[in-house]
Each structure stands twice: as structure tokens, then as C-alpha cells.
Amino acid sequence: MSSPTSPSSIALANIQFSYRPSLPLVLDIESFVLGPGQSCFLYGPSGCGKTTLLGLIAGVLKANKGEVNVLGQDLNKMSGSRRDAWRGSQIGYIFQMFNLIPYLNVRDNILLPTRLHSSRKAEDIHKIAASLGITALLDRGVLELSVGQQQRVAAARALIGSPPLVIADEPTSALDSAHRENFLQLLLAQCRAAGAALLFVSHDQSLAPLFEKQLSLPDLNRAAKPELV
């Protein structure tokens, strides 16, 4: 539900961020723009401020300076609790691994966003589950699932209720290469079908060609300290 006045899903301008004023900058980005419904591959090796950037976009962190406009909302002007509610209703989030609450079964894990936020509707659970191939798993405990299955359940949870933006933080790094491509295709197809923008962060550049837009965080972030391996 991006505001019609905003042409982009994400628009960052001249942002600076440090965890404390006394500490050096972690992020210093002149501009970062993601169009609505666009899929974007963000190359982010460790140590370049990836987690911090995602925290800013998801509204968990607040920039010291600059404009953070996500889905038409100026996050700097929102209170912490409003950002929490906004995040839950507008963003689907997929972690690298261990995405699921261990004491809930697959169905309850997928439905969690809809129970936290009334704006996210639960009716498409069967459609989503079917398209991700996890219909048979719905009543299983999450600890019985393989890592690949877990990530698909996490994708279903991110997609349920059609949030306009899906953020995926290295969701494929725990998968082997065969599952990786397969998972990515499913995720991309689902986001496209739902019209959701997808911000996909990974250090695995071989995946980049599958996306409409490719960016590299070390290039964007002037505060990045390139990690020399």
C-alpha cells in the first residue's frame, strides 16, 4: 500500500548513521532508490553495514541525518512504536536462517503477521503455501523441517497479506546451490505476482542477474571499510 504520491518503494537520500555520536559512521549513503514492485539485488559482503542499512529501512534504527523514505513514509518522523506497527503491516522480512518461532507449527508461523496486524489478511495462505510447495507441511512442527523447507515457510510468512515490500537478508546462504536457485525463482515469482518490491541482500554475486536491478553496498556506502581477505 505505497502512497500514490511516492513513486518509489525505498528512497534514501544523504543518510548518515552511527550507533552512538562518539562512534565512527557505519553508513554514509548519498542515494539509494528502489522503484515500486522492483526487485533489487544488493551485494553486501559482511562488514559493509548491511545489517545496519536493513535496520534503517525496516525502521528498527533511526538515521542521524538524511531522509529515509520507505513506502511513502518518512521514517524519521515516526515514533518507535508507530514504526514497529508500520513495519509489521508493510514489510515481509526473511532472515538468513532460523526464521521460525520454534514453538509454533508451520501454519501459525505463517499466520503470525496476520495476527499481529489486522491489515495483513490471512485468506491467501493456501494459495501461497501451494505456490511455495509447502501445503503438506502446514500442520508440522517447524523443527521437523529441512533448512530449505524452513526458508520457504519464511518466504510464505513474508508474503502473506501482500506487503508492498519484502526484505530478504541472505535467505539463500544456508541452502545448497540447487535449492538456492529454485528458492530464489519462487521468491521472485511470488513477489512479482503480489506486486511487492523485493530487496534481496547477498554476498553471492552469481545470483545478481536474476534481478531487475543490481547494486553494491560497498560502492554506495562511503563509510564502508572494504574487508580485505
Added chain:
Amino acid sequence: MLLLSLAWQSLRNRRVTTILTIFSIALSVALLLGVEALRVSARESFASTISGTDLIVGARGGGLQLLLYTVFRMGTATNNVRWDSYQDWSKHPAVAWTIPYSLGDSHRGFRVVGTNENFYKRYRFRNTGQVRFASGRAPQDFNETALGSDAAAKLGYPLGTKVTLTHGIGAAGIMDHDDKPFTVVGILDRTATPIDRSIYISLEGMTAIHVGWQGGAPPEPGEETPSSKLKKEDLKVEAITAFLLRAKSRIDTLRIQRDINNYLPEPLMAIIPGVAMGELWSTVKYAEIALEIVGGFVVLVGLLGMLVAIYTTLNERRREMAILRALGAGPAKILALFLIESLLLASTGCILGVAMMYAGIASLQGVVERQFGLYLRWQGFQPEHGIYVGLVLAASILIGLVPAWRAYRNTLADGLSVRV
């Protein structure tokens, strides 16, 4: 609602810890309420050692002392009540009945009480409890005796045993009434009151053993009067130690008390048992407070167990917190989730604890009464119990705040990342 169901499922997921935690809280609550029940029972048991008696009358002296030697068989009287005075009051038109007590002798540490048939007919404890015989009958002749149940159990005398009483409260053998042995003709039922710790003879019996003792010392050797030469008709009771009195109408109690206190022929004193018992009980108030403090600490320990149980899960649950955070649950919700978990544990523990206490009282009642002479009565769910349970829950919120606050801080620090 969602948080409640999340908290519930999270607890269910950690089944063993949850059950153990609930059980330890339940035990501590049961102990707290049990101690409270014990306290109330002890007070009631104490207060109902004597019922149905309006006044206790003895020679003028200390009221507490009078209560102690008449009801609790402790301490000694300094003066007697003349038989004429007793007759005056027992035949007083406003008096329903009296029970005379003649004290001062003992047998192997058990007090001897000289009394009459009124004691067996009229004496009441715990409202309706009455003196009954486990075997045999009340002593009638001057050389017959009945044993209280504790005395009978400790001494092990069967009916028909010959018993020698001792003058005074000292050890046997110094001033024995060995010239006038008594025969055990009855053993009293257990009452769980000081009645059980005494030996009963008739007033005439008390007179008989003191024939020739007018000076307060045993008769010279050769001057003893053996039982065989005594006849009940010849024995004239000249004094008793005290008597219990029941007024025909309780409204008269205060008036009779005043009249007794102002009785001209002899300096007497009448006390109202309830009032005197209250005074006596207030002296053991410290024990009550100590019991309460111990109960409070037991609960604290139970709740600390809960704190440990939740706190140790905090680290392994950081991932869970990050997920909830990503799903839009604010730090306040995380705090609430942990508080709800604490509250769920504590309230389940409280419910189970109350149930355990009910069951405990029901099953231990008999044993405690038999073994300790304490009548455990379940008083029903009292407002105080509600207050106690409320305090436990309040304390559980306070203690639950510790892990909840820690989780809150973790969530703020971790954001969407988790360092596991």
C-alpha cells in the same frame, strides 16, 4: 490475546521446566497458605481448649496464673477456695453449673485433678467436644482414678492398676501418698487438649490422701491412716483450688464476675476464659510473625526459581525476539510477552498451590490431631488467602520484570540481527 497464546505455547514448548517451575511455585504457595492455616488452627485450637465455661474462679492472685493452672495444668495455685464459698456459688440462683478442681498432686509428672461428676458431664472443648471414656468409667469412690489419654498412653496402665500419687509436682519418691493407692477405673478418650495430660480422682480422694497432712507435711510414721480405715461418708472436703462456672444466662456473666470479685467471706477472683486466653495468646504473637516471615521467604524462593527458569532461556530466545521484532512487535510487546509468561507460571502455581493445600489439610488433619493435638481446620477460602495469592502474583510481576526488562534491552540492542 495473541501474546497470551504465544506465551502459552512458548511455555508448553518448554514443558519440563514449566511444570517444575509451576510445581515449585505451587509448593511454596501451599506452604504459605498451609502455615497460615496452621497459625489460625493453632489459635483456634488454643482458644477452644475450653468452651462453655463463662468464668474461672480461684483464690485472688494473678488471672493468667489462674488460667494456666486450671485450663493448661501449668504452674500452681497459691491459695485455695474454701468449700463453703464454693457451695455458696455453686448453689447461686444465677449459676447453671460449676466444676470444682482440686489440684496440687501428681503422678510421674502428670497432674492429678480432683473433681466431681460435673467435669465428665459439663466440661466442653472445641464448642461441643465432651469428655468421654475410651474404657472404664468415672472415678466414684475415694480410691479410684481415671487417666487422661496421654497419661494412659505414656504410663501404659491398664484398668485395675494400683497407682501411688505424689504430693506436689516434684519427682516420685519424695513425698508419696503410698499409704493410699488408687485403682485405675477409667481411661479418657483423646481430646487433643491438656485434659489428656492429667489424672483424675474424686474430690473425696483428694481429701483422703491428705488425711493427717494438715500441717502440709506427711503424717509421722505410724500415724498414717490406711485406706481401709477410711469411709467416703467421713471424708469432708474442706477446700478446692478453683472452679469453672457457667451462668444460666450469659448476660449475667459480668455481674457474677463482679460479685465474685467482691465476695466478702473470702478473697476470690473470677476471670473470663476467652479474655484471659486472648491475653495469653498475644504473648506468643512473635511466633506467629516468625511463621509468617518464613512463609513469605518460602514464596520468594519459589518465585526466584521462576526467575531462573525464565532468565536462562533469554539467550536462546534472542532469535525469537528478533523474529517478533521483524514482524512488527515492538519492544513493549516483547516485555509484555515475558511478563505474561511469568504471570501464567505464577497464577497456575497459585491455583495448584491452593488445591495442594486443600488436599494437604484434608489428608493430614487426622494425623496432626492425633500426633500433635492440633486440630487443623480448613477455614474455607478466606479474604486473607486472596490477599496472599494477590501478593504472590504481584511479587511474580515484580520478579518477572527482571527477565522481561532484560529481553526488552536485548531487543533494542539486537534489532533485527542476532548474535547467537
